[in-house]
Amino acid sequence: MSAIQTVDNLDYAFPPKPKPLTDEQKAEYKARIKQLLQDKNAVLVAHYYTDPEIQALAEETGGCVADSLEMARFGRDHDAKTLIVAGVRFMGETAKILTPEKTVLMPTLKAECSLDLGCPPDKFAEFCDQYPDRTVVVYANTSAAVKARADWVVTSSMALELVEHLDSQGEKIVWGPDRHLGGYIQKQTGADMVMWQGACVVHDEFKAKALRDMKKLHPEAAILVHPESPQNIVDMADAVGSTSQLIKASQSLPNDTFIVATDRGIFYKMQQLQPNKTFLEAPTAGNGATCRSCAHCPWMAMNGLVAIAEALEHGGEQHEIHVDPQLAKEAMIPLDRMLAFKK
Missing domain, CATH: 3.40.50.10800 (NadA-like)
Known part of the structure; x- marks a missing residue:
C-alpha cells in the first residue's frame, strides 16, 4: 500500500550567510565565548553539519560534536545549567524536552530545517487521522508538536531497526516526514508504510x-x-x-x-x-541543475561565532528555546520509547 501527502508549493527562503570574520576577529570571539561558557556555567553542543570552527570550539571547551540525539543526551547528562545548541531549531527543542530544568539557548532561533518546515503539525495530524489503525513513526527532524502526535520518534541510525521490529509485530505505519528515508526503509523491510512527502534541501x-x-x-x-x-x-x-x-x-x-x-x-x-x-x-549540480544548498545546510551555517557570543551574553527571546510543558510531556512519550529501544 502507498499513500502520499505533500505540503504544496514550499519554496524555502534561505537565510544570508554570516558575515566573514578576519582571523583576528575569530580569535577574539573564540576567547570571549570560552570565557562566557565558564561564567554562565554553560556547555556548547554542536551538530556534525555545523561549520568546522564551531565543531572545533565545542570540542575545545568540553562540549560535544554529535548527531541530534547524542547532542540532547550529552546536554541532559552534563552538569552545566545552560546548554547552547549549535544546530537547527528542532535540536534545541529536543534538548529542552529532555532537560526542562535547564536553560537552552541557540545562536539563532531562525535556524530552520526543511523537514520540519515541510511537516506542519496541523496538516500532519490530519494526515495521521486518516489512518487510525496505523502506528505513527516520525523522524527526529520534526517539531515538538509533530513528535507529540507520534507513537515513536526515530533517528536515521535506528529507524530501519525500529520499523523492522514494528513490521515483525504486524503493525502498519504512518511515516513522516522524509520521503527518501521512508522509501529506503520500506524497500529494506517490506513494511506497510504510508508516507508524508517531505525532503531535506541538502x-x-x-x-x-x-x-x-x-x-x-x-x-x-x-x-x-x-x-x-x-x-x-x-x-x-x-x-x-x-x-x-x-x-x-x-x-x-x-x-x-x-x-x-x-x-x-x-x-x-x-x-x-x-x-x-x-x-x-558528492555533486549537487550539473546537466542543467541549479545548486541551491550545495551540500551544506544554509540554516546550519547561521551558527557563527558572533551569534554564539550574542546568545551567551544576552539570551532572551531571540535565543532561548521554550517548549510548552504539556506539549513537552506528550513529546517525551515517543522520545522515551526511542531511548528505551536503543538500549
Missing part, C-alpha cells in the same frame, strides 16, 4: 548522473550516502547510514578516497579521524 539535491561521472574519475573511491538522499543515489552507495554510521564507515572501509553524499560539515570529523584519507563532496 540531500535532495544530489545528482545520480553527476555522481556516476565523478565515480569514473575516482574509480577507487567508496561512495558514502545518507538515506535522506534520493533512491538512485542510495543505489550507488558502498555504505548507507546516519552521520555517525558514515563516519564509522570512513574508518572501517579500506578505501583511501570517499565520495560523500551528505552535508559537507561532516568532513571535519571524518578528516579528524582519518587525516590521510581524501573526502570529496
